Amino acid sequence: MIIKHICPPPRRLAWAALAAFALGGCTTFSKDGGMTAVEQITQERSGKDVKWARTDADRDAIDKRVAELLAKPLSVDDAVQVALLNNKGLQAGFSDLGISEADLVQTGRLPNPRFSMFRAHRGDDYKIEQALTFNIFALVTMPLAMEVEKRRFARMQQLVAMDVLRLATATRKAWFIAVAADETVRYTRHVKSAADAGAELARRMAQAGNWSKLNQAREQGFYADAALSAVRAEQTQTGAREQLTRLLGLWGAQIEFKLPERLPDLPKTADDLPNIEQTAMEQRLDLQALRLETAALAKNLGLTKTTRFINALEFGPARVLEGQRSDPYKNGFEVSFELPIFDWGGAKVAKAEAIYMQAVNRAAESAINARSEVRENYKGYRTSYDIARHYRDEIVPIRKRIAEENQLRYNGMLIGVFDLLADARAQIASVNGSIEALRDFWLAQSDLQMALIGKPMMSAPPKAAMAAQQNGAAH
Numbered sequence: 264m265i266i267k268h269i270c271p272p273p274r275r276l277a278w279a280a281l282a283a284f285a286l287g288g289c290t291t292f293s294k295d296g297g298m299t300a301v302e303q304i305t306q307e308r309s310g311k312d313v314k315w316a317r318t319d320a321d322r323d324a325i326d327k328r329v330a331e332l333l334a335k336p337l338s339v340d341d342a343v344q345v346a347l348l349n350n351k352g353l354q355a356g357f358s359d360l361g362i363s364e365a366d367l368v369q370t371g372r373l374p375n376p377r378f379s380m381f382r383a384h385r386g387d388d389y390k391i392e393q394a395l396t397f398n399i400f401a402l403v404t405m406p407l408a409m410e411v412e413k414r415r416f417a418r419m420q421q422l423v424a425m426d427v428l429r430l431a432t433a434t435r436k437a438w439f440i441a442v443a444a445d446e447t448v449r450y451t452r453h454v455k456s457a458a459d460a461g462a463e464l465a466r467r468m469a470q471a472g473n474w475s476k477l478n479q480a481r482e483q484g485f486y487a488d489a490a491l492s493a494v495r496a497e498q499t500q501t502g503a504r505e506q507l508t509r510l511l512g513l514w515g516a517q518i519e520f521k522l523p524e525r526l527p528d529l530p531k532t533a534d535d536l537p538n539i540e541q542t543a544m545e546q547r548l549d550l551q552a553l554r555l556e557t558a559a560l561a562k563n564l565g566l567t568k569t570t571r572f573i574n575a576l577e578f579g580p581a582r583v584l585e586g587q588r589s590d591p592y593k594n595g596f597e598v599s600f601e602l603p604i605f606d607w608g609g610a611k612v613a614k615a616e617a618i619y620m621q622a623v624n625r626a627a628e629s630a631i632n633a634r635s636e637v638r639e640n641y642k643g644y645r646t647s648y649d650i651a652r653h654y655r656d657e658i659v660p661i662r663k664r665i666a667e668e669n670q671l672r673y674n675g676m677l678i679g680v681f682d683l684l685a686d687a688r689a690q691i692a693s694v695n696g697s698i699e700a701l702r703d704f705w706l707a708q709s710d711l712q713m714a715l716i717g718k719p720m721m722s723a724p725p726k727a728a729m730a731a732q733q734n735g736a737a738h
Contacts (some may be wrong), residue, residue: 292368297360297420304424304548305347308716309431311340313347315357325349333513336521339438342511346434347427349512356426363419367412371405374398407562414559421552425717428548430510432713436706437507442522443702444500450695451489451496457691458482458489526701529655533648536641542715543637549717550633553626560619564612633718640707640714647700647707654697662693 298315305313316322325348332341347353381392465482469475508518536542544550 292364296357297364297416297423298357300417300420301357301360301424301427304421305427305431308424308428309343309347311344311347311431313353313427315360316354329517333517333520336523337438338523339435339527342438342507343431343434345511345513346430350430350510351512353427353430356423359419360423363416367409367416370408370412373402373405407565411559411562414555414562418552418555418559421548421555425548425552428716429713432709432716434507434510435709437503437510438522439526439702439705439709441500441503441507442526443698444496444503445522446525446698447695448493448496448500450691450698451493454691454695455486455489455493458486462486526698526705529648529651529701529704533645539637539641539715540634543633544630546715547633547717550626550629553622553629557619557622557626560615560622564615564619633714636718637711637714640711644704644707644711647704651697651700651704654693654700658693659697662690666690 296315296317298313302313305311314321314325316325329345329349332345335341337345376395376397379392379394379396381390383390461482462485465479469479508520511517511520513520
C-alpha cells in the first residue's frame with residue numbers, strides 16, 4: 264500500500280531520515296576479524312599460538328616459524344604448534360569468521376534508499392512523480408537484529424576455536440600413533456632377526472641330521488609370522504606418518520621431519536577428577552556455542568513476532584508535477600507498507616518457534632551426551648593408565664628377569680640355543696605390547712582432554728598395528 268501526501272514534509276521526519284543515514288554507516292569491520300577471541304581461547308586451552316594468514320607477511324612469518332620447529336626432532340607440543348599454524352584446512356575455516364562478521368556488519372547497515380519515478384504526458388500536459396524513500400522499519404528493528412547477529416558471531420568464534428582445538432587433539436593423537444609405530448617397527452625387526460637366526464640354525468641342523476622336520480617347520484613358521492608382522496608394522500608406520508604429515512600441512516622437503524625415538528614416559532600417577540561432569544558443563548565450548556545459538560534464536564523469535572504484520576515500511580520525500588512542463592513541482596512525502604491481507608505472518612512465527620524448540624532440545628541432548636562422554640573417556644583414561652603401568656611394572660620386568668636367567672642357563676649349557684631364541688622373541692613381544700599400551704594411554708589422555716573442551720574424537724589403535732602386536736605375541 265502506498266500513501267502520498269503532497270505538502271511540506273514535517274521537520275521531525277527529515278531528522279529521522281538524517282538519523283537513518285548516520286546509523287546506516289556506523290557498523291564497520293573489526294581489525295582482527297574476530298580472531299582475538301579465538302586466539303585467547305586457544306592459548307588458554309592448549310597453550311599454543313594460532314594465526315590467520317591474511318597477508319603475505321603473515322604467511323612468511325608462519326613459514327619461518329614452521330621451519331624453525333621442523334629443524335629438530337618434532338615433539339608433541341611442537342607438532343601441535345606446526346599444525347595450528349600451517350594446516351590449510353584450518354586456515355580455510357577461519358574464513359567462516361569473515362563471513363559471519365560480514366553478516367553482522369550488513370545487519371548494522373540500512374538498506375539503500377529507493378528512487379522511483381513516474382512520467383506521463385499528453386501533448387503539453389505532463390504528470391511527473393518522483394520519490395526517494397527509506398526503509399524506516401529496518402531502522403526500528405535494527406537494534407534487535409544486531410543483537411541476534413552479535414550472538415551468532417560470538418557462536419561462530421566458539422565454533423572456530425573448537426575446530427582449532429580439535430585439530431590440536433587430532434595432531435597429538437597422530438603424533439603418538441606415529442612415534443609408537445616407529446618403535447613397533449624397530450621391535451618387530453628384532454623379532455624377525457631372532458626368528459631368522461632360529462630358522463637358519465634349524466635348517467643347518469636338519470641338514471646335519473640333528474633336528475627333526477617338525478622342529479624345523481616350527482622354526483620356519485615362526486620366521487614367516489615374524490616377517491609378516493614386520494611388513495604390517497611398516498605399513499602401519501607409513502600410514503601413521505602420512506596422517507601426521509597431512510595434519511601438519513607439510514609437503515616437499517618438509518615431509519622429511521624427524522620424530523623422537525620413543526614415546527613419553529608414563530606419568531607417576533593418573534589425574535584424579537572427581538568433579539569431571541561439572542567441569543565439562545562449565546568448560547565445553549560446544550555447550551557454550553549451543554547456549555549462544557539458543558539465545559540468538561529466542562531473540563530472533565521476538566524479532567519475528569515484531570515483524571509478522573509489517574515487514575516493509577518505507578518513507579521518503581516526494582514531488583509531483585501536474586500540468587505544463589514549466590509548472591512548479593508540488594513537494595510532499597510518500598509512505599509505503601504491506602497490508603496483511605493474505606499472509607498474517609503465522610507461518611513465519613510458527614517456523615521460528617519450531618526452530619527454537621528444536622535448538623532447546625538439542626542443547627539438552629548435548630548436555631546429557633557431554634556428561635556421558637566425559638565419564639566414558641575418564642574411565643578409558645584410568646583403565647589405559649592401569650594397563651600401561653602393569654606392563655611397565657610387571658610384565659616387562661618379569662620378561663627381563665626370565666631372559667637373564669635363561670642367559671645364565673644357556674651359558675651353563677642347561678638349555679639350548681632355540682630355547683634362548685624363543686625367550687628373546689617373547690621378551691621383545693612383551694616390550695612391543697608395552698609400547699602399544701603406552702600409546703593407548705596417551706591417546707586416551709588426549710580424548711579426555713578433548714572431552715572437557717568439546718565433543719571427543721574416539722579412535723581405536725590401527726588394525727594393522729594390533730595384528731602385528733598379536734602376531735608378535737604369538738612368538
